[in-house]
Amino acid sequence: xxxxxxxxxxxxxxxxxxxxxxxxxxxxxxxxxxxxxxxxxxxxxxxxxxxxxxxxxxxxxxxxxxxxxxxxxxxxxxxxxxxxxxxxxxxxxxxxxxxxxxxxxxxxxxxxxxxxxxxxxxxxxxxxxxxxxxxxxxxxxxxxxxxx
Numbered sequence: 498x499x500x501x502x503x504x505x506x507x508x509x510x511x512x513x514x515x516x517x518x519x520x521x522x523x524x525x526x527x528x529x530x531x532x533x534x535x536x537x538x539x540x541x542x543x544x545x546x547x548x549x550x551x552x553x554x555x556x557x558x559x560x561x562x563x564x565x566x567x568x569x570x571x572x573x574x575x576x577x578x579x580x581x582x583x584x585x586x587x588x589x590x591x592x593x594x595x596x597x598x599x600x601x602x603x604x605x606x607x608x609x610x611x612x613x614x615x616x617x618x619x620x621x622x623x624x625x626x627x628x629x630x631x632x633x634x635x636x637x638x639x640x641x642x643x644x645x
Contacts (some may be wrong), residue, residue, distance in 0.1 A: 498617055504579035506541045508532055508572065508629075511550060514563040515630040516638045521560025524553070549580060563626070572629065573621035585610040 507530055513522070522530070528538035542561060545551040550567035554560060588598045588607050598604065630638060 498585070498614065501580060503537070503541055503544075504576055506531065506538065507575055507579050510538065510561075511563065511567060511575065511626045512630050512634070512638055513566060514561055515626050516560070516597060521554070521558075521562050523560050527561065529616055534597060542604070544579070547635065548575075550575070565624055569625050570625050571622050572624040573618045576621055577618055585614050 510527055511627075513527055518564060524539050524542050525535055527542070528535040531538065542551060542553060545567075546553050546633055550564055550570055552562045556563075584607060586598075586607060588601045588604070
């Protein structure tokens with residue numbers, strides 16, 4: 498399974514904020530640290546804020562912070578939220594220019610892929626942001642965006 502860019506960025510933003518300590522980096526600083534466009538980062542941060550995982554303060558002394566829920570929340574829940582609960586494949590042909598699959602009435606592939614997707618999410622459910630920033634990852638995150 499391949500994650501969407503926004504899902505990948507959401508996880509990296511959470512990880513970056515988890516090691517920020519008392520500092521409150523701005524969305525622009527996080528975007529620069531991750532070497533991704535500011536606009537894309539801003540959309541992801543807005544969604545993470547809406548989910549209650551990140552706090553965002555505007556103006557002087559503002560910046561981003563991770564909520565307690567952001568530290569202890571499930572990585573699986575974040576991935577589900579960004580990836581959506583849809584099927585892995587588009588059997589109905591809902592995509593642009595796509596036609597419905599002629600095998601849909603008797604196909605067992607969609608069910609197998611759905612079970613595999615759920616197993617993927619289930620493997621991530623017990624994992625928290627706190628878990629994924631433990632050593633050696635945390636110290637590496639502290640060094641991103643900084644030139645020696």
